[in-house]
C-alpha cells in the first residue's frame with residue numbers, strides 16, 4: 001500500500017487531562033517530510049500521551065492536528081492509519097504464533113489486496129529491502145530475536161501505508177551494532193520522504209541521527225523544532241531537566257578478598273521447546289562486585305536470569321548463595337535469602353499492571369509475610385507506597401493509582417524500588433535502566449553501587465555496552481548460551497564487541 005507523501009504535519013496547542021491531572025498543556029511541534037524529529041523529555045513528561053493523540057488512542061481536550069494545511073480529526077486508531085500515521089511501540093504488537101506475513105494480514109483487515117499470503121510476504125520483503133534490512137516474512141514471530149521482531153514490526157507498519165512513523169525507544173533493547181543498523185534504516189526512511197518521530201532517552205542518538213528536536217517538560221513544550229546540528233548532548237539534557245551529570249565510570253567497591261556470594265557451576269537449562277538456552281555456565285560473584293554480562297540479546301540471557309532465580313528449572317549444575325546450596329530452593333526461598341530480580345520485560349514479568357501501585361510495591365513482602373501474617377493494614381501499605389513514590393521519584397504515581405497508567409520509565413522505577421530493598425543481597429538486574437531518562441539512570445547506577453558498598457553484589461545483564469562499561473568490575477561475554485570470555489571492567493568496547501561476535 002502506498003500513499004502520496006505528505007509535506008508537513010503540525011501538532012498545535014494540544015492539551016490532555018485525565019480527571020484532575022493535566023498531562024499535556026499546550027504541547028506541539030511540526031514534522032516535515034524527509035525529517036527525523038526527536039521527541040524528548042524526562043520520564044512522565046508526556047511524550048507517549050502526545051503520540052497517543054496523534055495515533056487516535058486518546059482524543060485531545062484542546063488543540064489541533066493539521067496535515068498538509070488541512071485540520072484532521074483523529075478520533076480512533078483507524079483514523080491515524082488512514083492518514084498514514086503508524087507507530088512502533090516499545091512492546092511489539094505481533095502475534096507470536098503467526099508468521100510475520102500473517103501478522104501483516106491480521107493488521108491489514110481493511111486492505112483487501114494484502115489479504116493474500118504471497119502478496120503480504122512480497123510487500124514486506126520489498127519494504128525491508130528498501131530500508132536495507134533483512135527479514136524473512138515466513139518466519140514465525142516466536143522464533144525471532146528482539147531485533148528481528150522489531151524489524152518485522154517496522155516493516156509491517158510501513159507496509160500498511162505509514163508515511164509518518166513514530167518509533168518509541170526503538171534502540172532500548174538493541175546492541176550497539178543492531179542500533180547502528182536500525183538508525184541507518186531510519187535515515188533511509190527519511191530519505192524516501194517519510195517523516196520519522198523518534199522518542200529516545202539516548203542523547204547520543206539524538207545528536208547523531210535526528211534533524212530537529214522538541215522537548216517536553218511536565219506536559220509543556222519547552223523547546224520545539226530546534227535544529228539538532230546546533231546542540232550538544234549536555235545542552236539537550238539541560239533543556240530536558242536542568243543540570244544533570246552524564247554517567248561516569250563508577251569506582252568499584254570490590255573488597256580485595258570479598259567472599260563469594262553467588263556461585264553457579266556447570267549450569268545447563270533449556271527453553272520450553274527443548275532447545276538449549278544456557279550451556280555449562282559458571283559464574284562467581286563476590287561481595288562488593290558488579291559483574292556485567294554482555295551479549296547480543298536472545299543468546300540465553302533471560303533464561304540464565306530465570307535459572308538463577310528458580311523460575312526456570314535447570315537440567316544440571318549447582319548454585320550457591322553465600323555458601324549455601326540453593327539449587328533446590330523455590331523462588332520464594334531464594335528471595336528470602338536476599339536474591340532479587342529486575343527482569344528486562346517489566347510488563348510481562350515484574351508487574352501486575354491492573355493492580356494499584358501500592359500492591360505492586362508490597363507484592364513480594366506480602367508473600368513473604370513481612371507485611372503481617374494474619375492481617376495486612378491497607379493504611380500501612382498506602383503509607384509505605386507513598387514513601388517509596390517520593391524517595392524514588394516515581395512521578396505521576398499515587399498509592400491507589402492503577403499501575404498500567406504509569407509512564408514506562410516510572411513503571412521501571414517502581415520495580416527498582418521494590419527489588420532493591422534493604423534485604424537485597426544479590427540483585428540480578430537485566431537492562432535495569434531500560435526506558436529511564438539520564439537523571440534516573442544515574443540514580444539507578446548509584447543504587448546498584450550502594451548495594452555493593454554494603455556488601456551485596458550485582459549481576460548486570462545488558463545489551464547496552466555503555467551501561468556494562470560504566471558499572472562493571474568484571475565483564476563476562478555470553479554467546480549462544482555460553483560464557484565465552486571474561487574481561488576486566490576497564491575493557492574497551494572493541495574488545496567486548498569482538499568477544500560478543502565470537503572472537504577471542
Ligand SMILES: Nc1ncnc2c1ncn2[C@@H]1O[C@H](COP(=O)(O)OP(=O)(O)OP(=O)(O)O)[C@@H](O)[C@H]1O
Nearest residue numbers: 018043044045046047048049396405406407408409
Ligand atoms: N490514561 C491515563 N490516566 C491517567 N494518567 C495517565 C494516563 N496516561 C498517562 N498518564 C500519565 O501521564 C503522564 C505522562 O505519561 P507518558 O507516558 O506520556 O510519559 P512519557 O514522557 O512517555 O514517559 P516515559 O519516558 O517514562 O515513557 C504520566 O504521569 C502518566 O502516569
